[in-house]
Amino acid sequence: MLSGKVNTKKLKKSEKEHTPETTAYGTRYFKNSIPKFEIPEEGMSSRAAYLLIHDELNLDGNPSLNLASFVTTWMEPEADQLIMESVDKNYVDTDEYPQTLKIQERVVNMLARLFNAPTDCNYMGTATIGSSEAIMLGLLAHKWSWREKRKSEGKPCDKPNIVMGADVHTVWEKFAKYFDVELKLIPLKEDLYTITAEDVVGAVDENTIAVGAVVGTTFTGQMDPIKEINDKLVEIKKTKGWDIPLHVDGASGGFILPFLQPDLEWDFRLSQVRSINVSGHKYGLVYPGVGWLIFKDKKDVPEDLVFNITYLGGNMSNYSLNFSKGSSTIIAQYYNFIRLGFEGYKSIMENLQENAKYLAHELEKTGNFEVINKEVDFPLVTVTLKNTDFTVYQLSDKLREKGWIIPAYKLPENAQDVHVLRMVIKENFSRDMIENLLSDLKEAYQILQSKEKEEKKDNLTLLY
Ligand SMILES: Cc1ncc(COP(=O)(O)O)c(C=O)c1O
Incomplete structure (x- = not known):
């Protein structure tokens, strides 16, 4: 503004x-x-x-040196070409651009299967502007389903709540506020930056419209224990009759786990996981803005929310917050799928993870940093500083002098005394660039440390 x-x-x-x-x-x-x-x-x-x-x-800032953002900064020239060729197509004009709609549907199918949606269920999904729109739409559907069910049982439906950890992205809190749902936020702990299944059990009740859990948290790049949470929700369904859906925020992790940990159950293999969002523009390897929302079953989306409209001479059904939007990133997502295939994505994700692990290892080796996400399940590295009087904020500023964009921030509630630096490794960030980053990081660290020593000496001199 x-x-x-x-x-x-x-x-x-x-x-x-x-x-x-x-x-x-x-x-x-x-x-x-x-x-x-x-x-x-x-x-x-x-x-x-x-x-x-x-x-x-x-x-x-230079996007290639921007380790703050998860969002894609490089695509192949052929993808750029397709993007330019479709940049003038409004996605919502499905009657005029029916082929674009078909391509979107193909991507939804591919993602639903990638997330192990049972093919005997009628999964459905949609492209969105990003994960934020996808999360809002997913949760809105759960809110409506919960309300319909409560009404049909003759029970009050004026106090919906949603349960999630303080490790969620801010859009979850935004949903609660915008759509008038009580936010039951599970605080982090001093030494645990995700939630536990027991936390969830203690927070849900008959008014819970959904539980939110994350694979690849924004703050530390860790994951909530999805399977354990699912199992507890199954138990609750059996014992109390509350059928609480689990929405998995796979904004970044949704494009990592299927390739790097295919046996890990975090997706539609779990019965309470009813919807998943993923950002095409993060590890989907497409420029901003495209996200995806997949429901395990069409029945999870109340019909009232899907607008069947006549528009520009055709009939279309629409479940979105936005109306007009570009087609090019949807097309670019399809390009990546057929161009890379499963094996192509897998090798990119393996490189990313190897590079992130290398960065984490080299930083730990200095003895000056502590890596928070030790498992490096996702290609990012979050560190705290050890034994210094200078701060992560000073180090971040110092690195900015060389063009590196590395965010420094404190963790959410109950872990707010932990101050971190986070480095997101993207497709076009090679081992060579990591070596350059490491060298600049060490140099910046030394400069700040010498300055700190000088200041201490000056203070001592003043005392005498
Ligand atoms: C875990 C998580 N969820 C949701 C979002 C919001 O995604 P988008 O920027 O695609 O709207 C992000 C963004 O970084 C994220 O990391």
Whole structure:
């Protein structure tokens, strides 16, 4: 959101537009400030507009050095080409672009099977803008199903709640607020940054619309014990009759576990897992913004929520928060699936994990860092600092001087005294880049440590 003083200065028309004897930089646009608050009366040449914005965007960080984000920063040139070829297609115009719809349905099928949805169930799913939209839609469906069931039993349905750990992404809390559901947040512990099945048992009741659990937490890259939680929910269903669905947030982990730990049961193999979200734009290896929501069974989505609409001469059913959206990332997801196949994804994920393990190991070896996600189930490394008076925030700032973007933050409630640095390893982050990062990390560490020693010496001198 922008506010501030309106720049009313208008660009003066100049005799000197783009002429053969100068470059765009020789035109008047480059010696005047550019409009920031009001659409200017007159435009400018496309070259000038391009260069002005292009140059300004150099102030952004470099995506390749951005280890803060999980989001894809590189795709193959053929994917780029397909993206550009479909960038003008509105996904929602399914009557006009029926092939794009078919491609989306193919991806949903492939994902449902990747997540082991029983083929005798009528699984269903949809593309979304990202995991956030997918989580909201998934939970909304569970809220409606819970309400319908309560009504049919003649029971009150005015106090829905949702159970999750404080290790969830902020979008879960957003759901609770936006959709008026009581948030039962299980706090972390001083030395455990995920939840336990027992925590869940203590929190659920007959008004619980769903339990949320994460594979690949945003904070530390760990996972909630999905199978144990599922087993407890099965027990609760048997003993108390509460059939509580489990929604798994696989924003990043959903594209890792099927390739690296295929035998681990975290998905639709578990009976209470009714819906899963995954971000195509994270380890799905597609640029932002695409996410996916898969329901194990169509019956989990109340019919009332699916809009059957007549639009632009055709009939379509729609379950989304957004209406219009681009098609290109959906198409790019399909490109990746048929281009890489299972084996292609697997080898990329193996490289990522090996590189993350190498980074974790080298950092531990220095004796200055403690790795939190020791198992490195997912390709990211979260560390705390050992024995220093300087902070992770100072180290993060120091690394920024070299262009590295490595976030520093504190963990959620009950573990808020733990301050960490997190490095997400992405497809285009090679071993060579990890070596460069390690060398810069060690150098930054030493600079801060020497500074700290100097300061201590100065303080001592002052005392005498
Ligand atoms: C575990 C988890 N869930 C949900 C989200 C939100 O995903 P998106 O950015 O695709 O909306 C993220 C984002 O990092 C995440 O890490």
